Amino acid sequence: MNIGIFSGSFNPVHIGHLALANYLCEYEGLDEVWFMVTPHNPLKEEVSLMSDELRLKLVRLAIEGYPKFRASDFEFHLPRPSYTVHTLDKLKQAYPQDTFHLIIGSDNWALFSRWYQSERILAENFILIYPRPGYAVDGNTLPQNVKLASSPTFEISSTFIRQAMEEGRDVRYFLHPAVYEALRQTNL
Numbered sequence: 001m002n003i004g005i006f007s008g009s010f011n012p013v014h015i016g017h018l019a020l021a022n023y024l025c026e027y028e029g030l031d032e033v034w035f036m037v038t039p040h041n042p043l044k045e046e047v048s049l050m051s052d053e054l055r056l057k058l059v060r061l062a063i064e065g066y067p068k069f070r071a072s073d074f075e076f077h078l079p080r081p082s083y084t085v086h087t088l089d090k091l092k093q094a095y096p097q098d099t100f101h102l103i104i105g106s107d108n109w110a111l112f113s114r115w116y117q118s119e120r121i122l123a124e125n126f127i128l129i130y131p132r133p134g135y136a137v138d139g140n141t142l143p144q145n146v147k148l149a150s151s152p153t154f155e156i157s158s159t160f161i162r163q164a165m166e167e168g169r170d171v172r173y174f175l176h177p178a179v180y181e182a183l184r185q186t187n188l
Contacts, residue, residue, distance in 0.1 A: 003099065004128060015174055017035070017062075039076050061179050088121065106136070129148050
């Protein structure tokens, strides 16, 4: 199977994540998208993260009933901080029958050279870039194993969701209903 690895803090998962993953399955040749909930992104402050268990629970609630999505705690069982290169190596060992495609935004592609062992990730893996506002990518200059998706852009961020909820704003339509309800019940 062609499996997209959508790594992120999903702090929380929102409709932008879900719509993008849906698009990548339906239009970019992925059989499944695995939402790889990361315990700690080396480029982000760990302090602002909701608990690993809560973020994983919210992803599971968001994707329930859609057979092409899977919530994954795979990185929870790897050394921290988690590095993408190690995750991809371990995934290929655990699932040698599958082909993995790392899903990243064009904003991350602009920073890709700063990633730990980025050259090896690029040399040994397929990468699928989705567009982000303000970060244009010339698809004609990409290596053969890197593809630029023509997906719609979603200007929704988890930071926006958290801030809005902290301010007492009703942002239910930015979240899957089950995620919104779970966050509301946990007073976030």
